Amino acid sequence: MRAIAKQLGLSRVTVTRAVQAAGPPQYRRDPSPSVFDEFEDDVRRLLKATPSMPASVVAERVGWTGSSSWFRKKVAQLKPEFAPKDPADRITYRAGDxxxxxxxxxxxxxxxxxxxxxxxxxxxxxxxxxxxxxxxxxxxxxxxxxxxxxxxxxxxxxxxxxxxxxxxxxxxxxxxxxxxxxxxxxxxxxxxxxxxxxxxxxxxxxxxxxxxxxxxxxxxxxxxxxxxxxxxxxxxxxxxxxxxxxxxxxxxxxxxxxxxxxxGMLAVPPPPPVGFTTRIRLPRDYYVRVFGNDYSVDPSAIGRMVDVHANLTQVTVRINGQVIAVHERAMGSAVTITDPEHVSAAKSLRVRFQTPTPEKAAESLERDLADYDAAFGVSFEQGEEVA
Missing domain, CATH: 3.30.420.10 (Ribonuclease H-like superfamily/Ribonuclease H)
Structure with missing residues (x-):
């Protein structure tokens, strides 16, 4: 003790007390009475009846007029004693479960x-x-x-x-x-x-x-x-x-x-049908909507039923199993994705629709008599007389 005290520059009494102590020295203060003590029994009674009662309601019921933050702090310390017990077990996991x-x-x-x-x-x-x-x-x-x-x-x-x-x-x-x-x-x-x-x-x-x-x-x-x-x-x-x-x-x-x-797990089965799938009639504007985004389709399918499928990365449109549009899926919303080939095809169809078709010449109602001869198998030689 004497050597330690000399090396540290402390008294032997201080070193002796430190060695004999169970832990490091710390300041301790005896609890003093609190104004909350006279309300504690009433607060406990209310929390026992209704553990979820808010601190503001508890303060009103017991007639608290002091600091609201101090009262909430004291109530928060008491609430765990009255909260319903919901134990969480330690779980053991089996392989593949x-x-x-x-x-x-x-x-x-x-x-x-x-x-x-x-x-x-x-x-x-x-x-x-x-x-x-x-x-x-x-x-x-x-x-x-x-x-x-x-x-x-x-x-x-x-x-x-x-x-x-x-x-x-x-x-x-x-x-x-x-x-x-x-x-x-x-x-x-x-x-x-x-x-x-x-x-x-x-x-x-x-x-x-x-x-x-x-x-x-x-x-x-x-x-x-x-x-x-x-x-x-x-x-x-x-x-x-x-x-x-x-x-x-x-x-x-x-x-x-x-x-x-x-x-311990199950084998991976054949791919199940996953992703977004719908069947619609392609409207005149030749776009289909998938999760808030519009994707263009070959306009030659306007008016026909098409099958739309979207996975995590791609949107595909088919008609009778034949692919007529493929787009990379947009990740945002309210986005319009257009294929330039679809626009060109729509322009061609629009020009064809707007171009008037020439009328065919009206057929004559006169019939050549030779047509009747051929129909009935009648043949006349040149200069032959008909009896």
Whole structure:
């Protein structure tokens, strides 16, 4: 003690107390009476009866006349004691059982074309057992795009189909225990099941929530994007690096566990019908509207029924199975996409329609008598007399 005190320049008593103390010294102050103490019993009684009662209503009921912010602070300290208990269990994930799905909206402006920028949703799917992350930016959060995005990730990146796909209450998937149109058929084609969680239950899909945060803090910083396609290309190049990292809770890398995960999943089936599909009669202006954008079609099909299909990147128009228009899908809205060949064809048809057709000469009502002879098989030689 004496050597320590001499080296530090402290008294031996101070060093002795420091060595014998359970922790570092700190200032302690005995609690003093508060004006809130006389209201605490009434506040507890109200919160016990109605745990969700706002602090402003509690203050009115108990007759509080002091600082409102101080009262709210004290009530906030008491409320957890009376809140309904909703425990969250630790979940154990089986290989191939489930994958968690969510939409991530990156806080960055991405050019959408036609001078517009936006932040389209990114569909993120994480295999719960292996923690393998897959993702793709979608044009919209509508049901056709969500189904097309899920198929793209399951068939192209995960390369297998989990037995269950965990979703929150995304409107494009379904609401109030009712799946959106087209979703049951998609699940049937893949032999999987979509499970929608109850509201305010983020812990049940915490894996994908953490993956979203990981994307925002590790993928986005320092990057710029020229288009949605550029975003998807950069994300696809980065994901192998992300899936090669060691996950602390697993003490393993996703790429080392994904083989076991895939072994418990279902095989990828033949491509199901996904994307936007409709059948309309092509109007006079020879444009079809898909998700708020107009695309030109060969005007020779005006007045006929055409089949319109849109996937994540392309819009195709067919008539009786024959392709008559193909466009790259626009990512914005209120955009008109025109093929110059369609404009030229429309101009030719318009000129033909506006050019008057010359009238045919009226046929004479006189008939040559030789026509009757030929019809009845009668032939007369020159100079022959008819009896």
């Amino acid at each position: 489930q994958a968690q799905c969510d939409l991530w909206f990156p806080p960055v402006d991405i050019p959408l074309g036609d001078g517009r920028v936006g932040s389209p949703p990114v569909l993120v799917i994480v295999a719960s057992f292996s923690r393998l992350i897959s993702g793709v930016m979608l044009p919209s959060r509508t049901t056709p795009d969500l189904l097309a995005g899920m198929w793209s990730l399951l068939s192209g990146q995960l390369e297998a189909v989990p037995h269950r796909l965990i979703w929150d209450n995304e409107a494009g998937i379904g609401r109030r225990n009712k799946l959106a149109e087209g979703v049951p058929a998609f699940c049937g084609a893949l032999a999987t099941k979509i499970v929608q969680l109850k509201p305010f239950d983020p812990e049940s899909k915490g894996i994908v929530e953490r993956a979203n945060q990981f994307l925002e803090t590790s993928f986005l910083p320092g990057r710029t994007f020229t288009s949605v396609a550029d975003f998807n290309e950069q994300l696809a190049q980065w994901l192998p690096t992300a899936n090669s990292r060691t996950v602390r809770s697993l003490r393993a890398r996703p790429i080392d566990r994904v083989a076991e995960d895939r072994a």
